[in-house]
Amino acid sequence: MPLRHILASATALVLCLATPVLAADHAVEIRNMSFSVPALEVAVGDTVTFTNSDAAPHTATAEDGSFDTGRLTKGQSATVTITGAGTFDYFCTFHPMMKATIVAR
Ligand SMILES: [Cu+2]
Structure with missing residues:
Protein backbone atom coordinates (compact mmCIF):
# COMPACT_ATOMS: atom_id res chain seq x y z
CA MET A 1 0.00 0.00 0.00
CA PRO A 2 1.46 3.42 -0.98
CA LEU A 3 2.52 5.57 1.94
CA ARG A 4 0.05 8.34 1.03
CA HIS A 5 -2.80 5.85 1.33
CA ILE A 6 -1.60 4.79 4.74
CA LEU A 7 -1.37 8.43 5.82
CA ALA A 8 -4.86 9.09 4.47
CA SER A 9 -6.17 6.13 6.43
CA ALA A 10 -4.41 7.29 9.57
CA THR A 11 -5.84 10.80 9.13
CA ALA A 12 -9.34 9.39 8.67
CA LEU A 13 -8.93 7.31 11.82
CA VAL A 14 -7.82 10.33 13.86
CA LEU A 15 -10.75 12.39 12.55
CA CYS A 16 -13.07 9.54 13.42
CA LEU A 17 -11.72 9.30 16.97
CA ALA A 18 -11.91 13.08 17.42
CA THR A 19 -15.58 13.22 16.42
CA PRO A 20 -17.80 13.50 19.48
CA VAL A 21 -19.67 10.26 20.05
CA LEU A 22 -23.42 10.25 20.37
CA ALA A 23 -24.76 9.91 23.88
CA ALA A 24 -25.12 6.32 24.94
CA ASP A 25 -28.17 4.80 26.56
CA HIS A 26 -27.66 2.50 29.53
CA ALA A 27 -30.24 0.03 30.77
CA VAL A 28 -31.02 -0.65 34.42
CA GLU A 29 -33.60 -3.27 35.22
CA ILE A 30 -35.51 -3.17 38.48
CA ARG A 31 -36.16 -6.74 39.54
CA ASN A 32 -36.56 -8.59 42.84
CA MET A 33 -36.60 -5.30 44.73
CA SER A 34 -33.21 -4.19 43.50
CA PHE A 35 -31.54 -2.21 40.72
CA SER A 36 -29.65 -4.49 38.34
CA VAL A 37 -26.52 -2.31 38.20
CA PRO A 38 -25.35 -1.26 41.69
CA ALA A 39 -22.84 1.30 40.40
CA LEU A 40 -23.36 2.38 36.80
CA GLU A 41 -20.65 4.42 35.07
CA VAL A 42 -21.82 6.82 32.37
CA ALA A 43 -20.58 9.84 30.47
CA VAL A 44 -22.20 13.23 31.00
CA GLY A 45 -25.07 13.51 28.52
CA ASP A 46 -25.79 9.78 28.46
CA THR A 47 -29.27 8.48 29.15
CA VAL A 48 -30.30 5.71 31.51
CA THR A 49 -33.45 3.71 30.90
CA PHE A 50 -34.98 2.09 33.98
CA THR A 51 -37.41 -0.77 33.43
CA ASN A 52 -39.51 -2.24 36.20
CA SER A 53 -39.87 -6.01 35.97
CA ASP A 54 -41.47 -6.41 39.40
CA ALA A 55 -45.15 -6.62 40.23
CA ALA A 56 -44.57 -3.88 42.81
CA PRO A 57 -44.28 -0.27 41.65
CA HIS A 58 -40.87 1.37 41.86
CA THR A 59 -39.11 4.62 41.13
CA ALA A 60 -35.50 5.58 40.48
CA THR A 61 -35.15 8.88 42.30
CA ALA A 62 -31.88 10.77 42.72
CA GLU A 63 -31.18 11.86 46.29
CA ASP A 64 -30.20 15.30 44.99
CA GLY A 65 -33.31 15.54 42.83
CA SER A 66 -31.36 15.57 39.57
CA PHE A 67 -33.54 12.83 38.07
CA ASP A 68 -36.70 10.93 38.91
CA THR A 69 -38.48 8.31 36.84
CA GLY A 70 -41.73 8.74 38.72
CA ARG A 71 -43.85 5.68 39.51
CA LEU A 72 -43.14 2.72 37.24
CA THR A 73 -45.57 -0.17 37.25
CA LYS A 74 -44.70 -3.64 35.95
CA GLY A 75 -43.29 -3.48 32.44
CA GLN A 76 -43.03 0.29 32.40
CA SER A 77 -39.79 2.09 31.70
CA ALA A 78 -38.54 5.65 31.88
CA THR A 79 -35.44 7.29 30.50
CA VAL A 80 -33.50 9.99 32.31
CA THR A 81 -30.59 12.10 31.06
CA ILE A 82 -27.50 12.54 33.21
CA THR A 83 -26.64 16.18 32.64
CA GLY A 84 -23.75 16.73 35.04
CA ALA A 85 -20.64 15.01 36.31
CA GLY A 86 -20.62 13.49 39.75
CA THR A 87 -21.80 10.60 41.86
CA MET A 98 -33.50 0.00 47.41
CA LYS A 99 -30.41 2.02 46.55
CA ALA A 100 -27.87 2.26 43.74
CA THR A 101 -25.44 4.76 42.27
CA ILE A 102 -24.65 6.38 38.94
CA VAL A 103 -21.17 7.80 38.42
CA ALA A 104 -21.00 10.33 35.57
CA ARG A 105 -17.69 11.56 34.12
CU1 LIG B 1 -39.48 0.08 44.90
Whole structure:
Protein backbone atom coordinates (compact mmCIF):
# COMPACT_ATOMS: atom_id res chain seq x y z
CA MET A 1 0.00 0.00 0.00
CA PRO A 2 1.46 3.42 -0.98
CA LEU A 3 2.52 5.57 1.94
CA ARG A 4 0.05 8.34 1.03
CA HIS A 5 -2.80 5.85 1.33
CA ILE A 6 -1.60 4.79 4.74
CA LEU A 7 -1.37 8.43 5.82
CA ALA A 8 -4.86 9.09 4.47
CA SER A 9 -6.17 6.13 6.43
CA ALA A 10 -4.41 7.29 9.57
CA THR A 11 -5.84 10.80 9.13
CA ALA A 12 -9.34 9.39 8.67
CA LEU A 13 -8.93 7.31 11.82
CA VAL A 14 -7.82 10.33 13.86
CA LEU A 15 -10.75 12.39 12.55
CA CYS A 16 -13.07 9.54 13.42
CA LEU A 17 -11.72 9.30 16.97
CA ALA A 18 -11.91 13.08 17.42
CA THR A 19 -15.58 13.22 16.42
CA PRO A 20 -17.80 13.50 19.48
CA VAL A 21 -19.67 10.26 20.05
CA LEU A 22 -23.42 10.25 20.37
CA ALA A 23 -24.76 9.91 23.88
CA ALA A 24 -25.12 6.32 24.94
CA ASP A 25 -28.17 4.80 26.56
CA HIS A 26 -27.66 2.50 29.53
CA ALA A 27 -30.24 0.03 30.77
CA VAL A 28 -31.02 -0.65 34.42
CA GLU A 29 -33.60 -3.27 35.22
CA ILE A 30 -35.51 -3.17 38.48
CA ARG A 31 -36.16 -6.74 39.54
CA ASN A 32 -36.56 -8.59 42.84
CA MET A 33 -36.60 -5.30 44.73
CA SER A 34 -33.21 -4.19 43.50
CA PHE A 35 -31.54 -2.21 40.72
CA SER A 36 -29.65 -4.49 38.34
CA VAL A 37 -26.52 -2.31 38.20
CA PRO A 38 -25.35 -1.26 41.69
CA ALA A 39 -22.84 1.30 40.40
CA LEU A 40 -23.36 2.38 36.80
CA GLU A 41 -20.65 4.42 35.07
CA VAL A 42 -21.82 6.82 32.37
CA ALA A 43 -20.58 9.84 30.47
CA VAL A 44 -22.20 13.23 31.00
CA GLY A 45 -25.07 13.51 28.52
CA ASP A 46 -25.79 9.78 28.46
CA THR A 47 -29.27 8.48 29.15
CA VAL A 48 -30.30 5.71 31.51
CA THR A 49 -33.45 3.71 30.90
CA PHE A 50 -34.98 2.09 33.98
CA THR A 51 -37.41 -0.77 33.43
CA ASN A 52 -39.51 -2.24 36.20
CA SER A 53 -39.87 -6.01 35.97
CA ASP A 54 -41.47 -6.41 39.40
CA ALA A 55 -45.15 -6.62 40.23
CA ALA A 56 -44.57 -3.88 42.81
CA PRO A 57 -44.28 -0.27 41.65
CA HIS A 58 -40.87 1.37 41.86
CA THR A 59 -39.11 4.62 41.13
CA ALA A 60 -35.50 5.58 40.48
CA THR A 61 -35.15 8.88 42.30
CA ALA A 62 -31.88 10.77 42.72
CA GLU A 63 -31.18 11.86 46.29
CA ASP A 64 -30.20 15.30 44.99
CA GLY A 65 -33.31 15.54 42.83
CA SER A 66 -31.36 15.57 39.57
CA PHE A 67 -33.54 12.83 38.07
CA ASP A 68 -36.70 10.93 38.91
CA THR A 69 -38.48 8.31 36.84
CA GLY A 70 -41.73 8.74 38.72
CA ARG A 71 -43.85 5.68 39.51
CA LEU A 72 -43.14 2.72 37.24
CA THR A 73 -45.57 -0.17 37.25
CA LYS A 74 -44.70 -3.64 35.95
CA GLY A 75 -43.29 -3.48 32.44
CA GLN A 76 -43.03 0.29 32.40
CA SER A 77 -39.79 2.09 31.70
CA ALA A 78 -38.54 5.65 31.88
CA THR A 79 -35.44 7.29 30.50
CA VAL A 80 -33.50 9.99 32.31
CA THR A 81 -30.59 12.10 31.06
CA ILE A 82 -27.50 12.54 33.21
CA THR A 83 -26.64 16.18 32.64
CA GLY A 84 -23.75 16.73 35.04
CA ALA A 85 -20.64 15.01 36.31
CA GLY A 86 -20.62 13.49 39.75
CA THR A 87 -21.80 10.60 41.86
CA PHE A 88 -25.56 10.30 42.03
CA ASP A 89 -27.05 8.09 44.69
CA TYR A 90 -30.63 7.12 43.96
CA PHE A 91 -33.35 5.09 45.60
CA CYS A 92 -36.94 3.94 45.23
CA THR A 93 -39.40 6.22 46.97
CA PHE A 94 -41.71 3.26 47.74
CA HIS A 95 -38.88 1.09 49.09
CA PRO A 96 -36.16 3.43 50.40
CA MET A 97 -33.87 0.49 51.17
CA MET A 98 -33.50 0.00 47.41
CA LYS A 99 -30.41 2.02 46.55
CA ALA A 100 -27.87 2.26 43.74
CA THR A 101 -25.44 4.76 42.27
CA ILE A 102 -24.65 6.38 38.94
CA VAL A 103 -21.17 7.80 38.42
CA ALA A 104 -21.00 10.33 35.57
CA ARG A 105 -17.69 11.56 34.12
CU1 LIG B 1 -39.48 0.08 44.90
